[in-house]
Amino acid sequence: MVIVLVLVALAVLAVVAGLHWYVWRRLVRDTTAAPGRARRVGTAVFVAGPVLMVAALVAERSGAPFWLQRTLAWPGFLWMALALYLLVAVVAGEAVRPLLRRLTRRRAARPAPVPVAVPAGTVPAPEPPEPPEPRPDAGPEPGPESGPRDPSRRLFVSRVVGGAAATAAVATVGYGTYGVLRGPRVKRVMVPLAKLPRSAHGFRIAVVSDIHLSPVLGRGFAQRVVDTINATQPDLIAVVGDLVDGSVPDLGPAAAPLAQLSARHGTYFVTGNHEYFSGAEQWVEEVRRLGLRPLENARTELPGFDLAGVNDVQGESQGQGPDFGRALGDRDPARACVLLAHQPVQIHEAVRHGVDLQLSGHTHGGQLWPGSLLAAAANPTVAGLERYGDTQLYVSRGAGAWGPPTRVGAPSDITVVELASRQA
Structure with missing residues (x-):
């Protein structure tokens, strides 16, 4: 098993290295006339970027000292996003490159202007010099269809395409990072x-998922999330997993603002897959200390409906997986039931147990386009509200971000779900 994992890791690293080489070739080698300072600087960036990216991932997963995680996280994870969009932009540029080559050929092949008759009494313009005799050893002159043999034209095309690709990638990542750091926006459903x-008509549940407190998103970000939730004045707050990416000793201070969450019927919490990477038992106790109520395969009765919660499926690896029977088995089926479950894939068990509404996160809405295509392949619903039989599923895009503090095509959100009675 270990050998298989090592081979897979080596294959992934080989693919990453190959893609970086391709982007380096287009953006650095092809845009510099000869080896020199510019090429050396560009090459250094394309070596340091992936090294920092891998180092940031390894530091996070291995529980390296928090100061080291924090040092590596910003440059390493931002490079992850930037490398993705540099690749996308360079690939898109391949479609533009032949058009620019054709345009430059046509400009170079334009005939000289036709001489104009000079009226009597004026001084004629000097005759153009005779073209030089071709050397006996020279090959045929390139015509308009013989290809861009002029190095200056090749360099011009590479610089135009490369410059546009780099500008688009940097702008995309910059705007996507700003969108995360400013905090999530409120949606109402x-x-x-x-x-x-x-x-119970009009009962409002503030749903927040995937905050992902980390060496990048710290206490200040948590405070913005808390302030945004409290401003909605909900009846109940549901934190549906992936609160953290790190241990309680490292991120406990960052999570401290959660103690300020305020709702008439309290704040409830269920685990996400990342809690099981970060010490789920410690975090369950920490959020309880902060005033949140964990629902570990448990249920509570609220005015008008039951609220239940199940552990994330990742907990199965630690003997703490979801137990729908324990959470829902003995409830009154005549009462409405709202279930907190981190992953949308848990909807099928929810349908079998007669749940009316499941609230989930996990997908981030794809976070970085075209990641939404992968998320759609792995989840029944990527974002929003959908119906499965008699059960409805609402999936939040989440408040934070994993890895790169960047979102493209999947803005972060906190959703206020307002329950409506058909008897009202």
Whole structure:
């Protein structure tokens, strides 16, 4: 098994190295006329970037000293996003490159202007010099269809395409990072439930997932999330997993603002897969200390409906997986039920147990386009509200970001779900 993992890791590194070489060739080698300072600097960037990216991933997963994680995280994870969009932009540039070559050929092949008759009494313009005699050893002159043999034209095309690709990638990553750091925006969704009594009509649940406190997103980010949630004045707050990427000793201070969360019926928490990478038992105790109520395969009765929560499927690797029977087995089926479950794939068990609404996260909406295509292949719903039989599933894109503090095509959100009674 270890040998297989090593071979897979080596294959992944080989692919990453090959893609970096391709982008380096287009952006650095092809845009510099000859080896020199510019090429050396560009090469250094394309060596340091992937090295820092791999180092940041290894430091996070291995539990390296927090100061080292923090030092590596910003440059390493930002390079991960930048490398992705440099690759996308360079590949897109391959379609533009032949058009520019053709345009430069046509400009170079334009005929000389036709002489104009000179009226009597004026001084004629001097005759153009005779073209030099071709050397006996010279090959045929390139014509308009013989290809761009002029190095200056090749360099011009490479610089135009490379410059546009680099500018587009940097702008995309810059704007996507700004979108994460400014904090999530609030979405509002109304969900009608057939069993919800009139007395619970308009009950508002603030759903927040995937905050991902980390060496990059720290206490200041947590405070922005808390302030945004409290400003909605919800009846209940649901934190549906992936709160952290790190241990309690490292990230406990960053999570401290969660103690300020305020809702009439309290704040509830279920684990996500990243809690099991970070010490789930310690974090369950920490959020309890902060005033959140963990629902570990458990249920509580609220006015008008039941609220249940199950552990994330990643907990199965530690003997702490989801137990739908324990959370839902003995409940009154005449009451409406809202389930907190981190991953959308848990919807199928929710349907079998007669849940009315499941609230999830996990997907980040894809986070970095075209990641949404991969997320759609792995999850029944990537974002938003969908129905599965008599059960509805709402998936939040999440408040934070894993890895690069960057989102493209998948803006972060906190969702206020308003329950509606059909009897109202």
